[in-house]
Amino acid sequence: MTEKPIISLRNVTKTFKNGAITALQNVSFDVREGEFLSLVGPSGCGKTTLLRVINGLIDIDAGDVLSLGRTPEPGPDLAMVFQSARLLPWLTVSGNIEFVLELRGMGRSERKERAIALLGAVGLRDFADAYAHELSGGMQQRIGLARALAVEPKVLLMDEPFAALDAMTREVLRRELYEMWSRRKMTIVFVTHDIDEAILLSQTIVLLKPRPGRVDGIVSIDLPEPRFAVDPRTYPQFAQYRSHIWQRIQDMAREGTKLEELAGAFPKDDL
Ligand SMILES: Nc1ncnc2c1ncn2[C@@H]1O[C@H](COP(=O)(O)OP(=O)(O)OP(=O)(O)O)[C@@H](O)[C@H]1O
Numbered sequence: 001m002t003e004k005p006i007i008s009l010r011n012v013t014k015t016f017k018n019g020a021i022t023a024l025q026n027v028s029f030d031v032r033e034g035e036f037l038s039l040v041g042p043s044g045c046g047k048t049t050l051l052r053v054i055n056g057l058i059d060i061d062a063g064d065v066l067s068l069g070r071t072p073e074p075g076p077d078l079a080m081v082f083q084s085a086r087l088l089p090w091l092t093v094s095g096n097i098e099f100v101l102e103l104r105g106m107g108r109s110e111r112k113e114r115a116i117a118l119l120g121a122v123g124l125r126d127f128a129d130a131y132a133h134e135l136s137g138g139m140q141q142r143i144g145l146a147r148a149l150a151v152e153p154k155v156l157l158m159d160e161p162f163a164a165l166d167a168m169t170r171e172v173l174r175r176e177l178y179e180m181w182s183r184r185k186m187t188i189v190f191v192t193h194d195i196d197e198a199i200l201l202s203q204t205i206v207l208l209k210p211r212p213g214r215v216d217g218i219v220s221i222d223l224p225e226p227r228f229a230v231d232p233r234t235y236p237q238f239a240q241y242r243s244h245i246w247q248r249i250q251d252m253a254r255e256g257t258k259l260e261e262l263a264g265a266f267p268k269d270d271l
């Protein structure tokens with residue numbers, strides 16, 4: 001991993017409703033090339049807005065943002081993965097991936113071959129001819145990931161991609177994603193409500209607080225690699241990161257973030 005930032009935000013402010021809502025206020029951080037960075041914070045702190053700023057879907061009111069060294073614009077270099085896979089139900093699994101390759105002008109036989117290879121990478125080669133609605137939520141999310149990877153993006157932006165899945169599937173997909181990231185050396189900006197998930201996967205966590213959305217702190221995560229050789233939760237550092245981040249969340253509650261906002265945002269067992 002190089003130290004070069006691939007995404008850089010300086011004092012980014014974004015308001016909605018003619019300034020009535022400040023979604024982001026003076027947000028500054030860098031994402032280095034090849035980094036796995038997570039955005040963590042309670043509901044409404046501007047996580048999704050930040051992803052949309054980074055991929056150029058929305059303009060900012062003030063500050064500077066560079067993605068891939070230029071003013072952000074949506075395109076194949078910045079792929080987005082959402083909470084639900086958003087597949088096209090009338091196309092087969094393979095068709096959903098071939099579709100984005102066709103948009104990029106790839107010929108029929110090449111796109112078929114590439115789609116099958118991508119499905120192999122996410123463990124769904126045997127389901128190429130099934131329809132999306134015939135698959136479980138976890139399988140659909142895998143296809144969403146394969147589709148995002150199909151365009152070989154430099155940056156993968158992921159908005160709570162595992163939030164709607166059951167705990168077991170989530171755990172499996174986390175490991176798969178981490179391994180894929182380690183192999184491909186791409187840059188990932190990952191949004192999650194789940195502190196453990198952020199620590200498990202990230203090299204850097206940007207902790208955000210709401211109303212207005214601001215950076216509360218940036219935490220560097222250093223855990224032994226390969227990270228999933230054992231359950232990373234068993235490392236003593238894991239518990240230290242966890243309690244450090246929890247302390248910050250409790251401080252947010254003391255500063256006036258409503259308990260129900262925090263409760264909605266984080267697993268109830270933790271509050
Ligand atoms: N298009 C929009 N129009 C008006 N307000 C918006 C719009 N998008 C976001 N907001 C507001 O900006 C703030 C940040 O929203 P955002 O969706 O980025 O939060 P979030 O951290 O992703 O929340 P969640 O965890 O619930 O997904 C919220 O107050 C939200 O209501």
Ligand SMILES: [Mg+2]
Pocket residue numbers: 047048049159
């Ligand atoms: Mg969101």
